Structure formats: structure tokens, C-alpha cells
Amino acid sequence: xxxxxxxxxxxxxxxxxxxxxxxxxxxxxxxxxxxxxxxxxxxxxxxxxxxxxxxxxxxxxxxxxxxxxxxxxxxxxxxxxxxxxxxxxxxxxxxxxxxxxxxxxxxxxxxxxxxxxxxxxxxxxxxxxxxxxxxxxxxxxxxxxxxxxxxxxxxxxxxxxxxxxxxxxxxxxxxxxxxxxxxxxxxxxxxxxxxxxxxxxxxxxxxxxxxxxxxxxxxxxxxxxxxxxxxxxxxxxxxxxxxxxxxxxxxxxxxxxxxxxxxxxxxxxxxxxxxxxxxxxxxxxxxxxxxxxxxxxxxxxxxxxxxxxxxxxxxxxxxxxxxxxxxxxxxxxxxxxxxxxxxxxxxxxxxxxxxxxxxxxxxxxxxxxxxxxxxxxxxxxxxxxxxxxxxxxxxxxxxxxxxxxxxxxxxxxxxxxxxxxxxxxxxxxxxxxxxxxxxxxxxxxxxxxxxxxxxxxxxxxxxxxxxxxxxxxxxxxxxxxxxxxxxxxx
Amino acid sequence: xxxxxxxxxxxxxxxxxxxxxxxxxxxxxxxxxxxxxxxxxxxxxxxxxxxxxxxxxxxxxxxxxxxxxxxxxxxxxxxxxxxxxxxxxxxxxxxxxxxxxxxxxxxxxxxxxxxxxxxxxxxxxxxxxxxxxxxxxxxxxxxxxxxxxxxxxxxxxxxxxxxxxxxxxxxxxxxxxxxxxxxxxxxxxxxxxxxxxxxxxxxxxxxxxxxxxxxxxxxxxxxxxxxxxxxxxxxxxxxxxxxxxxxxxxxxxxxxxxxxxxxxxxxxxxxxxxxxxxxxxxxxxxxxxxxxxxxxxxxxxxxxxxxxxxxxxxxxxxxxxxxxxxxxxxxxxxxxxxxxxxxxxxxxxxxxxxxxxxxxxxxxxxxxxxxxxxxxxxxxxxxxxxxxxxxxxxxxxxxxxxxxxxxxxxxxxxxxxxxxxxxxxxxxxxxxxxxxxxxxxxxxxxxxxxxxxxxxxxxxxxxxxxxxxxxxxxxxxxxxxxxxxxxxxx
Numbered sequence: 018x019x020x021x022x023x024x025x026x027x028x029x030x031x032x033x034x035x036x037x038x039x040x041x042x043x044x045x046x047x048x049x050x051x052x053x054x055x056x057x058x059x060x061x062x063x064x065x066x067x068x069x070x071x072x073x074x075x076x077x078x079x080x081x082x083x084x085x086x087x088x089x090x091x092x093x094x095x096x097x098x099x100x101x102x103x104x105x106x107x108x109x110x111x112x113x114x115x116x117x118x119x120x121x122x123x124x125x126x127x128x129x130x131x132x133x134x135x136x137x138x139x140x141x142x143x144x145x146x147x148x149x150x151x152x153x154x155x156x157x158x159x160x161x162x163x164x165x166x167x168x169x170x171x172x173x174x175x176x177x178x179x180x181x182x183x184x185x186x187x188x189x190x191x192x193x194x195x196x197x198x199x200x201x202x203x204x205x206x207x208x209x210x211x212x213x214x215x216x217x218x219x220x221x222x223x224x225x226x227x228x229x230x231x232x233x234x235x236x237x238x239x240x241x242x243x244x245x246x247x248x249x250x251x252x253x254x255x256x257x258x259x260x261x262x263x264x265x266x267x268x269x270x271x272x273x274x275x276x277x278x279x280x281x282x283x284x285x286x287x288x289x290x291x292x293x294x295x296x297x298x299x300x301x302x303x304x305x306x307x308x309x310x311x312x313x314x315x316x317x318x319x320x321x322x323x324x325x326x327x328x329x330x331x332x333x334x335x336x337x338x339x340x341x342x343x344x345x346x347x348x349x350x351x352x353x354x355x356x357x358x359x360x361x362x363x364x365x366x367x368x369x370x371x372x373x374x375x376x377x378x379x380x381x382x383x384x385x386x387x388x389x390x391x392x393x394x395x396x397x398x399x400x401x402x403x404x405x406x407x408x409x410x411x412x413x414x415x416x417x418x419x420x421x422x423x424x425x426x427x428x429x430x431x432x433x434x435x436x437x438x439x440x441x442x443x444x445x446x447x448x449x450x451x452x453x454x455x456x457x458x459x460x461x462x463x464x465x466x467x468x469x470x471x472x473x474x475x476x477x478x479x480x481x482x483x484x485x486x487x488x489x490x491x492x493x494x495x496x497x498x499x500x501x502x503x504x505x506x507x
Numbered sequence: 508x509x510x511x512x513x514x515x516x517x518x519x520x521x522x523x524x525x526x527x528x529x530x531x532x533x534x535x536x537x538x539x540x541x542x543x544x545x546x547x548x549x550x551x552x553x554x555x556x557x558x559x560x561x562x563x564x565x566x567x568x569x570x571x572x573x574x575x576x577x578x579x580x581x582x583x584x585x586x587x588x589x590x591x592x593x594x595x596x597x598x599x600x601x602x603x604x605x606x607x608x609x610x611x612x613x614x615x616x617x618x619x620x621x622x623x624x625x626x627x628x629x630x631x632x633x634x635x636x637x638x639x640x641x642x643x644x645x646x647x648x649x650x651x652x653x654x655x656x657x658x659x660x661x662x663x664x665x666x667x668x669x670x671x672x673x674x675x676x677x678x679x680x681x682x683x684x685x686x687x688x689x690x691x692x693x694x695x696x697x698x699x700x701x702x703x704x705x706x707x708x709x710x711x712x713x714x715x716x717x718x719x720x721x722x723x724x725x726x727x728x729x730x731x732x733x734x735x736x737x738x739x740x741x742x743x744x745x746x747x748x749x750x751x752x753x754x755x756x757x758x759x760x761x762x763x764x765x766x767x768x769x770x771x772x773x774x775x776x777x778x779x780x781x782x783x784x785x786x787x788x789x790x791x792x793x794x795x796x797x798x799x800x801x802x803x804x805x806x807x808x809x810x811x812x813x814x815x816x817x818x819x820x821x822x823x824x825x826x827x828x829x830x831x832x833x834x835x836x837x838x839x840x841x842x843x844x845x846x847x848x849x850x851x852x853x854x855x856x857x858x859x860x861x862x863x864x865x866x867x868x869x870x871x872x873x874x875x876x877x878x879x880x881x882x883x884x885x886x887x888x889x890x891x892x893x894x895x896x897x898x899x900x901x902x903x904x905x906x907x908x909x910x911x912x913x914x915x916x917x918x919x920x921x922x923x924x925x926x927x928x929x930x931x932x933x934x935x936x937x938x939x940x941x942x943x944x945x946x947x948x949x950x951x952x953x954x955x956x957x958x959x960x961x962x963x964x965x966x967x968x969x970x971x972x973x974x975x976x977x978x979x980x981x982x983x984x985x986x987x988x989x990x991x992x993x994x995x996x997x
Binding site: 086095096097105110113115116117119198214215216217218219221223249250251252253334335337338340341342344345346347348358362382385386389390394 | 549552553554555556557558559560561588590592594597598599600655782784785786789790791792
């Protein structure tokens with residue numbers, strides 16, 4: 018059951034071979050055993066999970082089960098969960114119990130999914146390694162000396178180590194795709210506006226988007242279907258009919274299931290900077306896609322190299338404002354001793370926020386300041402439009418774009434913490450997708466020289482999630498990278 | 508140098524609270540006077556993860572205002588964040604509009620002064636933009652601490668900014684009054700100044716008359732009565748002139764008016780001014796207002812004061828002065844219109860005289876709003892009709908009005924008739940009866956008759972007075988005149 022696909026779990030639950038309570042208990046016990054080493058969870062909600070599992074069992078007994086009823090899952094700890102601690106990986110919210118559920122959480126509750134707990138993350142989703150967590154780094158199940166990626170590192174580690182079959186995450190500059198790649202699982206970030214941001218603690222509002230983690234594309238699909246959908250409480254939520262993202266997956270595979278699919282390979286994603294072992298795995302995966310009928314074509318994203326500088330203006334600018342509400346006045350951390358009001362603000366925020374968060378607040382405050390706004394913020398917005406234009410032009414020549422998710426496999430804990438710019442560069446292939454608001458996916462496609470997973474990134478045009486999942490699924494039907502498990506998870 | 512060498516320059520920023528039932532970005536009630544924080548929702552408190560959703564009712568009111576002042580209603584405007592820290596500003600930023608406001612340009616005609624010195628002037632508006640109000644800090648009742656009430660946080664405001672077109676405190680007050688009347692006229696604001704629904708900031712500077720360049724301005728914040736507005740500007744102008752005449756300079760600053768001392772005092776200098784780091788709010792899409800929406804709002808607008816004024820002059824033959832007075836407020840205009848509707852267009856001038864004269868005086872003395880007048884428009888019209896058809900004289904009408912004011916006559920529309928009947932106030936127009944009275948008076952006043960005949964016209968008036976007295980005021984004065992002169996000259 019630990020390694021079973023959602024399809025198998027669904028069948029077992031529906032056939033009453035296992036109850037939801039038993040399934041939840043199985044995973045809760047695994048978390049209890051493995052979490053001290055992995056630090057994937059900040060909060061484990063055993064009581065809440067068992068109560069939800071009992072309710073799910075009743076629903077199953079009543080014949081009212083949906084695809085996720087009784088399925089255990091984990092939420093990234095920036096989705097607000099009513100009555101459960103929601104820390105966002107920060108000391109600032111170490112005492113914050115949300116009085117309401119995020120839209121995503123409410124949707125999954127309504128679907129009957131069983132939340133096991135809240136997963137570790139880089140503080141306020143700022144980071145690429147999960148080392149920026151007040152609760153300590155989450156660790157990579159393939160090698161606990163390595164990072165699991167970030168910012169949704171805890172969710173990725175939990176799914177990779179089979180502490181939960183599926184998990185939610187968020188992706189602002191690659192925070193779903195990159196940790197999925199580094200931990201050998203599948204992760205999808207949909208088109209901006211597909212998943213409501215209501216109750217998702219904001220990092221950079223114009224880039225933040227909820228996403229799904231699972232072992233396979235097939236298992237990501239029902240999770241994404243449950244998370245997505247119009248929500249009037251989020252003004253950037255797109256008013257579109259609900260979609261079943263698994264709708265293309267059931268068709269028979271055949272020999273050439275991807276016949277005619279044009280895969281664009283951006284020259285900029287295959288230049289220097291990509292590690293040799295990553296390149297080898299990605300090239301092999303592309304050869305496999307061709308074997309399945311796909312055609313690869315070269316495309317250009319000439320402005321993609323500007324994605325990182327544009328991102329590190331826009332995201333900190335929005336973050337500096339989004340994080341102003343954490344002032345110690347109404348909730349969250351307040352310094353024990355302070356003089357006047359200003360001193361309370363300064364001490365509470367100095368104590369409550371970690372180094373990287375402070376760095377981005379400072380950068381964001383600077384680029385929005387009088388006299389600098391035009392030179393930085395407006396220029397970055399222009400770059401953003403140019404990058405989106407590049408993708409538009411590329412999608413005139415291809416159906417989807419493929420390349421590496423991350424330039425390297427997972428690195429050692431502590432290896433890059435003294436060099437923020439090196440850390441920022443690890444998101445070089447993912448960030449442009451957020452700036453353009455496009456959907457992207459990462460799936461495992463092999464292992465590097467050090468035995469750590471390599472991810473293949475697929476990028477689609479707006480609202481092409483079902484096609485992206487289908488392409489990834491056809492590859493996974495023909496390969497077994499997504500079935501590989503780290504030691505201890507098998 | 509004498510005072511007249513200086514020219515005063517004033518521009519006003521008015522915060523007008525829009526009378527929507529719920530807040531501008533949340534569903535919480537805007538009703539005044541609830542227990543602290545009873546009307547603060549998750550959005551108003553700025554819990555982590557919450558998002559704003561724009562209230563269309565607030566937008567519609569802004570559109571109504573824009574159309575009423577002949578401004579451009581922007582087809583696309585943008586909400587921006589104004590960032591600063593204060594405990595009653597829960598998000599650490601105020602959602603406002605900066606570069607692209609919803610209302611652009613427009614003008615208001617004001618009437619300044621009384622009698623012969625009265626003049627009209629057109630004040631140009633710069634813009635009007637939508638924004639949310641902050642909460643309130645309560646500094647009393649909390650030992651060594653401050654209380655925060657967020658009921659007002661998120662209340663919709665329309666900030667209306669004028670050009671620096673006003674040249675005296677009288678013009679500033681006239682403009683503020685005209686604006687106050689207009690926002691109530693078009694029913695976008697209740698205008699309650701005590702409750703802070705209409706607050707003025709005045710930008711004041713002085714310059715030597717004839718100089719083109721504006722002097723350095725100081726902004727007087729938060730004036731919540733017309734009297735304070737006048738006092739504050741007068742004090743500030745005097746202060747600036749004295750300072751300049753003493754060889755000093757004016758520094759740009761924000762000042763507060765202390766009604767107790769009648770003085771303005773510095774709150775912060777330009778150097779201390781915040782850098783608000785405005786940028787477009789990524790949580791809200793640009794506000795798009797369609798032609799159809801504007802057309803619908805236009806079709807639903809009530810007749811505006813300027814149009815009504817012109818109609819009163821053209822249709823009712825009123826003077827421009829009377830028309831202006833009667834359209835100074837929506838309530839007065841409505842009362843007058845209802846009175847004319849009942850009394851007939853031919854009696855409009857008479858109605859105007861009574862509404863502006865006796866009624867206004869009595870209401871003023873009793874400190875009542877016209878909407879609370881004990882005399883209804885129908886009752887006043889009933890009385891005016893009796894003056895017009897000679898049933899009563901103007902002098903008797905004052906008695907009837909007094910009786911109406913005191914609730915006599917049964918309170919119905921024909922109350923005036925009831926009073927006239929019951930108190931026998933009907934004018935005597937029977938020539939025979941009047942001649943009888945004249946004969947008695949002539950017989951009793953031979954001396955006056957003698958004086959008249961010897962050429963003293965004054966004696967005639969005395970005789971008229973005697974006849975009127977004998978009729979207890981009920982004889983028709985015109986008839987008395989005519990019949991008396993005929994008899995004396997016979």
C-alpha cells in the first residue's frame with residue numbers, strides 16, 4: 018500500500034480491502050518513524066487525520082466516494098488550515114493557528130482527502146533548498162546529506178519517501194518543479210490563475226501558484242483536478258469550467274502514443290551551465306520521447322537569460338509589501354521586550370524573519386523606492402512581457418517545450434547557503450515559466466553520477482495541463498523512473 | 508506690506524466615504540457605531556493568505572460621481588498599494604489608486620458670498636480615486652497601550668482632489684459645501700461629517716499677487732467641519748504671511764488643526780514624509796469599466812443641481828439667485844419641487860419665497876433639516892394656493908403657516924384650508940362688506956380724512972391700516988385701497 022498508485026489505493030478502499038483509517042495510520046506511523054531523519058513535516062495532525070479518515074470511511078460505505086475520498090495527503094505549510102498550525106516555515110508564524118481553510122484545503126476536505134499534516138518549506142517560500150526554514154532543513158530521502166530542493170522541499174521529500182502518496186505545493190519560481198526533480202517525483206504547476214490563492218500565504222502574488230506532487234503524472238492529475246477551479250475570493254482566479262486533468266490518460270497507449278507531438282528544445286536551456294550527468298539523462302529521455310512518436314525541434318527563448326534578474330526584482334518587490342502584515346500587532350511573533358511602536362516593529366520583524374526573507378524584503382523595498390521604481394520594477398515588468406512573447410513565438414513552432422528542470426542534481430546541505438546568487442541560479446530553467454504564467458511539469462528521467470534523481474521539465478501553452486500530464490504519463494507508461502524509490506521507501 | 512499684497516492659493520483633497528453596505532474589498536458591514544472589531548472580517552484584519560475582492564457598488568458610485576462632474580471615467584484604472592507601517596493599517600499597505608485613477612478631470616461650479624458681492628466660480632478637479640480607509644487607534648482607556656479598532660478598515664472612500672483653484676477660505680468652504688451637496692445629491696455618501704464620512708485636507712500656500720509660481724504649500728489634515736476648514740485656512744494663511752513678512756521661508760509640511768486653540772501645528776516635515784513605494788496591486792486586476800456600464804449609470808443619474816437650476820430659471824421664472832439657493836441641497840430641491848408639483852407651476856415663485864423665507868427661517872431657528880420639517884410640501888402648497896387665489900393675504904398666510912408648523916389643521920394635505928375655515932381667516936372680498944367697514948372708519952377718523960384731502964398721502968395709509976384692523980386683517984388689501992380711494996375722491 019505504501020508504494021501503491023492512487024488507482025490501486027482507490028480500488029483497495031472501494032473494495033474495503035483497507036479502510037481509510039488503516040491507510041492513514043499506515044502513513045502516520047511511517048511519518049513518525051522517518052520524519053526525525055527527513056524533517057519533511059513541521060506539523061503532524063494525527064487526530065485530525067484519523068477523524069477525517071473515519072468520515073471518509075463512512076462516505077465510502079455510503080457509496081459516495083470521489084477519486085480522493087480516504088486518500089492521505091500532506092499540505093505545504095503555507096496553505097491555511099483551520100485549527101491547525103500554519104507556520105509558513107517561519108518563526109514569525111510559529112504560533113499561528115489559522116481560523117479558516119485555504120480554498121485548496123477546503124476543496125480537498127470536500128473531496129474527502131485525509132490531511133496527515135503540514136510540510137516543511139523555505140520560509141515564506143523563499144528558497145531553493147528548504148534550508149531557509151525556521152524548523153530546520155528538510156532532507157532528501159535519496160541521501161539525507163543532500164537538500165530536497167525548495168521551497169516545497171518538505172512536500173517533495175514526503176512523497177519521495179512515501180510518507181504521503183500525494184502532497185500540495187506552491188511554485189513561484191520553480192518551487193514545485195525543482196524539488197520534484199531533486200527528489201525523483203512528478204510535480205506540476207498549472208497556468209497562473211487555475212488554482213485559487215485564497216488562503217495560500219503570499220510570497221509574490223503575481224507569480225505564486227499552487228501545484229501538485231505525486232510519484233506519477235497519473236497521480237498528479239486527480240489532485241490537481243481537486244485543487245483547481247474558479248474561486249470568487251481570488252480576483253486573479255480564472256473563471257473557466259472545471260477540468261478533469263486525467264481525461265486524456267485512459268486512452269490506450271499503442272506503440273507511438275505521442276505521434277506527431279512537436280517538442281520544442283530551447284537552445285538557451287541546453288547551453289553551458291547544465292551538469293553533464295543531467296544533460297545525459299535529459300537527452301536520453303528526449304530520445305525516448307522521440308521513440309514514442311514525438312518530434313523534437315529547436316526553438317529560441319532569447320530573453321530567457323533575463324528571467325532571473327527580472328524575477329529577483331518583481332518577486333522581492335511584491336514580497337516586501339506582502340510581508341508587511343507580519344508586524345507583531347494582531348498575530349504572529351512579537352518581541353518580548355520593546356520600547357516604542359517602532360521598536361516593536363523592528364524587534365518583532367528582526368526576530369521573526371530569517372536571513373533570506375530579510376534580504377528579499379530589503380531588495381524589494383529598494384526597487385520600489387522613489388527614484389528607483391522606473392529603473393528596476395518597470396524594467397523588470399518589461400522583461401516579463403518580452404519573456405512571455407518569446408514563449409508565444411516558440412509555441413507557434415511546437416506543442417510543448419522540454420528541457421532540464423534543474424542544472425544539477427541535489428547538492429549538499431550547507432553547500433550553497435553562503436552564496437545566495439549561486440542558489441538563485443539553480444532556478445534558471447524554471448523561473449521564466451512563472452514570469453509568463455505558463456504551466457510546467459517535472460518528471461523523473463534518470464539518475465546523475467551520484468545516484469541522485471534528474472528531472473525533465475515539460476512546459477506547455479496556457480491551459481495545456483491535461484496535455485502536459487498526458488505526455489508525461491505516456492513516457493511513464495514506457496519507463497520506470499517514476500517507480501524507483503529511495504532506500505527505506507520501498 | 509499690507510495683507511492685500513498676498514494671494515492665497517488653496518486646493519482641497521476630500522475623502523468621501525461611499526455609502527455601500529459592505530466594504531470595498533470584503534463582505535464586512537460598513538455600518539457606523541458597532542462594538543470595536545465586530546465588523547472586521549479576515550480580509551480586514553489581514554490574516555495571512557486572504558485576498559481582496561473589489562466591491563462593484565463602490566465602483567458604480569465613483570462612476571456616478573465622475574459623470575456628475577463631467578469628468579472622464581477611465582475605461583481602465585489600476586489599484587496600487589501605498590506602503591507604510593501603522594497599527595491601524597492591517598496589511599501594512601493601503602489599497603488605493605495612484606497613476607491611473609478611475610475619475611479624471613471634471614469641474615464644479617460654486618457660488619461664493621452673499622447678496623451683491625456674490626459671484627460664481629468654476630473649480631477644476633484633478634481626479635477622484637477609490638481607496639480603502641484605515642482602522643482607528645484608540646489611545647484612551649488602555650493603560651500604557653493603544654487599542655486598535657478595525658471596523659473602519661476597508662471602508663470605501665472616494666478621494667476627490669481639486670486643482671489649486673481657490674483663492675480664499677470662503678471659496679474653499681463654498682467648494683467643500685458644493686461637493687458635500689453633490690455627493691449627497693447623487694447618493695454616494697451620507698455626508699455625515701461628525702462620523703467622518705466627509706473629511707477635508709487643505710493644501711494652502713500664499714504668493715505675492717501677480718507672481719505666477721505657487722508658494723510652498725502646507726497641508727492641513729483631516730478637517731471634519733466647514734467651520735474648522737475656514738478657521739484652519741484663515742489661521743494658516745495668516746501664519747504663512749507673517750512668517751514670510753518676517754523674512755522667513757515656508758517648508759513643505761503636513762500640519763494638524765487644533766480646534767481648541769484655533770491653531771495649526773506641524774505633524775511632519777517633507778523630510779519625514781513617507782516613501783510610499785506605490786506599485787500596482789498584484790492581487791487585483793486592472794479595473795475595466797465598459798461603455799455599457801457607464802451608459803447605464805448615466806441613465807440612472809438623478810437630475811443634477813446645475814440642470815435643475817437652469818430648469819427652475821427657464822420653467823419657473825426664478826432668479827438665478829433663487830435657483831441656486833433652492834438647489835443648494837438635494838433635500839431643499841426635492842422639497843421645493845414637491846411643493847411646486849402640488850401648487851402648480853404658476854405659483855412657483857410664491858413657493859420659492861415661502862421655502863427660502865418663512866420655512867427656512869423656522870427650520871433654522873428650530874435646528875431642523877428640511878426633511879424633518881413639520882410642514883409638508885403638500886401642506887405648504889395648499890397654503891400657497893390659497894394665497895394665489897386670494898383666499899388669504901400674505902399677512903394672514905403667516906398665521907396659517909404658524910398653525911401648520913404647530914400641527915394644526917389635522918396634518919393632511921388640506922390642513923391650510925382646515926385652519927382657514929376653523930379660524931375664520933378667509934379674506935373678505937365682498938365689496939359691500941368692505942365698503943361698510945370703510946364707512947365706519949371714515950366716520951370715526953374725520954381728522955385723517957381732512958389731512959388726506961389737504962394733500963397728505965400718509966393719512967391714506969393710516970386709513971387703510973384702520974380698515975384692515977377693523978377687518979381683523981381679513982379684508983383684501985388691494986380692494987381696501989381701491990374702494991377707500993374711490994370713496995375719498997368721490
